[in-house]
Amino acid sequence: xxxxxxxxxxxxxxxxxxxxxxxxxxxxxxxxxxxxxxxxxxxxxxxxxxxxxxxxxxxxxxxxxxxxxxxxxxxxxxxxxxxx
Numbered sequence: 001x002x003x004x005x006x007x008x009x010x011x012x013x014x015x016x017x018x019x020x021x022x023x024x025x026x027x028x029x030x031x032x033x034x035x036x037x038x039x040x041x042x043x044x045x046x047x048x049x050x051x052x053x054x055x056x057x058x059x060x061x062x063x064x065x066x067x068x069x070x071x072x073x074x075x076x077x078x079x080x081x082x083x084x
Contacts, residue, residue, distance in 0.1 A: 009050050017050045040065040 009017060021043065028039055044061045051057050 014050060014052050018052050021046050021050065 025039065025043055028034055029036075034042075044065065047061055048057060053060070
C-alpha cells in the first residue's frame with residue numbers, strides 16, 4: 001500500500017482502496033513491526049483520505065481505534081491522572 005496523499009479519490013476506486021487498506025492493516029498487525037498506535041494513526045489518515053461513506057467517516061474513525069485497542073486501564077496508583 002502506498003501512504004501518499006492524493007487530491008481526491010474517485011468514487012469507483014473506493015471499494016478497491018478499502019480492501020487494500022484492510023489487507024495492509026491485517027498484514028502489518030501480523031508482522032508486529034509497528035506499534036499499534038502507529039498502525040491506527042496511519043489507518044485513520046488513509047481512511048479519511050478515502051472517505052468511503054457519505055456521512056459518518058469522522059465518527060467511525062474515532063470509534064474504530066477504541067475498538068482496536070480495547071479499554072485502556074490505568075494502574076491503581078495512577079488513577080487520579082486519567083479521566084475516562
